[in-house]
Amino acid sequence: MTALGGPKQTAGVQPPTAMGIVLSIVLIVIALALAYLLLQMAGLVALIGIIIGGALVAFGVHFVPVGGAPAAMGQSPGIATGVAMLAAGAGLAGLFAGAWAAPLGLAIAVASGAIGGGLLMAITCTMVNIIYVFGMGIPAASGKVAKDPITGDTFPEYKSQGTEGHGLPFVSWVGGVIGGALGGLGGTLIYLELLGVYQAQLPVILGATVEQIAPVAISLAGIFAVGMFLVNAVLAAYNITGTIEGPHDPKFKRFPRAIIASAVASAVAGIVALGLFQLLGVF
């Protein structure tokens, strides 16, 4: 216990508490029941899709190598920015790609979303290494592992004195691309589920054709998808607490807790998004 009475902060596994799991299951079941009551099977399926999408986003954020302020000084490895911010950049680029491919079907749209997010991270991670190497003359050195699990490169001898490592090892590069791809996939899935529901509801409510309501449905689904993406990215960032090097970092093992939390957050936010028009009708 700390002086403030909170749980002891450890670098590795921080499993969810029993109370947290029970509360999460109750909230998810209530949200699913509400979705069924509001929109029957279509609502239930859409909410399950949103929950899976949200969990994928939270899981993906844990892969993204983020070094924060210390990385900007070459004091720790990773990309020198915030966890939620970088993940949002990649995931939203994926959402952009997925939404563009939406008319081609679910499989192509989610694959396109994943590639969109992965592409942003691939280019960004490469440019980060270019700056480290050609702008600062610093080779990559992980602070968490002695050897790159993919390439087998050793790090201790390359680490500068007084730092926790620097640069972006190849395993972090791969983690970044996987994280971006999962974020783009999750964000696109949320968008497609919401779009399907709005495209079914709006023509009835507004007495218009599917083509006429398309701009409203796309805008609403897009805004809610962006919002839910940010909720899940920030939740995962809180779970990470600061910086993470990627899948080889001990903090990565904390992901089950973030997945449970983001499933609940996605369920609650998702039911608001799905029941939007019923809620507006009440007021």
Add this chain to the structure above:
Amino acid sequence: MEEIIFGIGITALAGALATIAGAAEDTESDIGSQGDPNSQVQLAPQMGYVHRIFNKAIAGEPPAYGLWVALGAGLAWAFMAMQINPILAIVLGSALAVFVQGVYATTAYLGRTASLSKFEQPVYVDILKSMTTVTMAHAFVAIFATVTVCHLMNGALGHPFPLPLLGLIWGIALGAAGSATGNPFYGKERQYQNQAFGAGVPIAASGNIVRYAEAGQRNSIDNGFFSAKLGGPASGICFGLIVFFELWRTVVFEPVAAGWGAILVGVVVILIFAIIDRYIEVWARKTFGPYVAPEEASS
């Protein structure tokens, strides 16, 4: 065929505009110390190093640019709905968004710096007057170029998202690319120019940022001049490549294999970047070699 050629032209134009936007964004954020190195600018007076560096970091670059670009795009969208010429509408929207950025920069500098009064860090009014306008000018270039990219995506390439939503998405992506690429160059190479090249800054040196220039005290316009040489252009290339490849693979290859062509090309591009990255990593290890402690530290 004509449609694809038109699409490639628009893609190239969008990539070029995004490159300009990325370069301007990183230079703007470095002049305002908005990236992660802001922590050192804020820490320095607490360690006894009073300075004349501008610091407007009360939000990260991605959400800040998400706000400004979405604002510029939203206003441009509204002006276009009023039948104003798109170019003029984008200029007007971007100009109004820049005023918000100016208010943000002013209040952020005053707030952050005033909080350091107990460490005897003064609020320099001349810094406020000279730096804010410079960041506003750079921000205008970044916002205008990004809103134009969004307009091209929506109007010319037919992306379904409305302009303000595209502004939010690409504003956040712009900030993410710019902060990721540009921050280390500003943080390590500029703020800690007094530290050895080719090594990270020792944690013990935190806060001891360079405060003096060739003549007199260093200010953030000096830092913008430095960032514009590598950090800014590299950020521009990063954002430009992201926008270009994202559009190119869709515009050219989506008609192939019922949409799977664009995905396959995306995978190939990712693999090419993986090879480039690995080549650079190996080159650095071979060329620079293992870390050697400075003589004064080892003796």
